Amino acid sequence: MVCQQAHTNADSGRRRRDEFYREKRQLISALFNTHASNFPVTFVFADGRSIQLELFACKATGTFQSFGISSATTGTTTTTRAPVCSLQWIAIGTTVAGVTNNSSTDTSRLNTPRDVFLDTVNTLVVADTTNNRIQRWTIGAIQGATVAGQADGGVGTDATQLSGPEGVAVDPNGNIYVADTVNNRVQLWPLGATQGTTITGLGLNSPTGIAYDANLNRLFVADTGNNQVIQYTLSNPVVSAVVAGTNAAVPPNPLNAPTGIFYDAPSDSLIIANRDANNIIQWFLATNTFLVLAGDPAGTAGTALNRLSAPRGVTLDSNRNIIVADTGNHRIILFAFGSPTDGTKTGRIIAGTGAAGNDD
Structure with a gap:
C-alpha cells in the first residue's frame, strides 16, 4: 500500500x-x-x-x-560591453588540397599554387602554377582532377597546354577562365573541354589575377606587367578596354604590379591587390576614380598592422571585410571596409604568424 x-x-x-x-x-x-x-x-x-x-x-x-x-x-x-568578439578565426589551418612540403605532378599534389576559386558546386578550382595546370578538388577529397592544361605538368603554347598559370575564375555554367601567365594570354576552357580557346593574348604582359562579373558577362584581368586592369566584355566579338591604371610608369599611375583582383558588384568596383605598391586599391569603374583601402598610400611596406608587404590576393567576405594575402609578411590579414583611407587603418591577423614555414 x-x-x-x-x-x-x-x-x-x-x-x-x-x-x-x-x-x-x-x-x-x-x-x-x-x-x-x-x-x-x-x-x-x-x-x-x-x-x-x-x-x-x-x-x-x-x-x-x-x-x-x-x-x-x-x-x-x-x-x-564585450571586450572581444566571441566569433574568432581558428588560428590553426587545415590542409584541404595538396600535401604539406611535398610537390609533384601526382594528382594528390600541388606545386606553387597561386590562386583558388570556390565554384557554385562547392569545389575548389586551383591554379597549380608550377605544374602548368588547373586542378579541381572536391572538398574532402585526397586527389584533384586536371580540368585545364596537362595532367603530367607538360608546358607549352598550344591549345591543350598552359605555362605558369597564376589566375583562375569559373562562371555559373562551369566554364573556366585562366590567366596563362607565362604565355601572356587568357584562355577559356569550356566545361568538360580538353583544350582551351584564347580570349586574348595581344598586348598582355604577365597577366595574373582574374575576376568574372556574372551580371554583365565581363571578365577582368590584372595585366600585371603593364600596371593596369583590362575588362573583356564576352560578347561576339570580345570587346576589351583598360578600366584601371594607364600602362604608365609609377607614379603617376597608382597601380604597380596589380596581382589579385575581386569584382564588387554592389559598388561596381574592383578591389585590387597592388603588389609592388604594398596596398589595396578600390577602383570605381563608372567614375575611373580610386581609394586606398588598406596599406600605405605612399607604397611603403611594413609589418605593422596598418602595413602590407607585396600583397598578392584579396577578397571581400559576406560582411564586406577585406581579406588580404599579405604575401611578404607570411600572413592573412583582415581589414574593415571603408574609411579611413589614409594609411592609418589597422587590420587583424587571421592566419599565419608573420614568419615563413610549413605551418604558416
Whole structure:
C-alpha cells in the first residue's frame, strides 16, 4: 500500500511538471527585424510581455559595439560591453588540397599554387602554377582532377597546354577562365573541354589575377606587367578596354604590379591587390576614380598592422571585410571596409604568424 501511494505521488508530480513545461513552450514567439542596422530580436509572451535583444555585428577589430536587452513592460534597458568578439578565426589551418612540403605532378599534389576559386558546386578550382595546370578538388577529397592544361605538368603554347598559370575564375555554367601567365594570354576552357580557346593574348604582359562579373558577362584581368586592369566584355566579338591604371610608369599611375583582383558588384568596383605598391586599391569603374583601402598610400611596406608587404590576393567576405594575402609578411590579414583611407587603418591577423614555414 505504501509503495502504491509513492507511485501515485510521483505520477502526480510528473503531470504537474509536464503541464508547466507545456505552458512555458506556449509563452513565447520571436520576431526578427533584419532590416534594422542593429538587428533587433523581439520575444513576445502569451500574457503580452515582450523582451527585445539588440544584436550587434562582430567588427573586424574583434569587438562588439554593445549587446542590449530591453523589456517592454518596464521600459528599462541594460547594456553590456564585450571586450572581444566571441566569433574568432581558428588560428590553426587545415590542409584541404595538396600535401604539406611535398610537390609533384601526382594528382594528390600541388606545386606553387597561386590562386583558388570556390565554384557554385562547392569545389575548389586551383591554379597549380608550377605544374602548368588547373586542378579541381572536391572538398574532402585526397586527389584533384586536371580540368585545364596537362595532367603530367607538360608546358607549352598550344591549345591543350598552359605555362605558369597564376589566375583562375569559373562562371555559373562551369566554364573556366585562366590567366596563362607565362604565355601572356587568357584562355577559356569550356566545361568538360580538353583544350582551351584564347580570349586574348595581344598586348598582355604577365597577366595574373582574374575576376568574372556574372551580371554583365565581363571578365577582368590584372595585366600585371603593364600596371593596369583590362575588362573583356564576352560578347561576339570580345570587346576589351583598360578600366584601371594607364600602362604608365609609377607614379603617376597608382597601380604597380596589380596581382589579385575581386569584382564588387554592389559598388561596381574592383578591389585590387597592388603588389609592388604594398596596398589595396578600390577602383570605381563608372567614375575611373580610386581609394586606398588598406596599406600605405605612399607604397611603403611594413609589418605593422596598418602595413602590407607585396600583397598578392584579396577578397571581400559576406560582411564586406577585406581579406588580404599579405604575401611578404607570411600572413592573412583582415581589414574593415571603408574609411579611413589614409594609411592609418589597422587590420587583424587571421592566419599565419608573420614568419615563413610549413605551418604558416
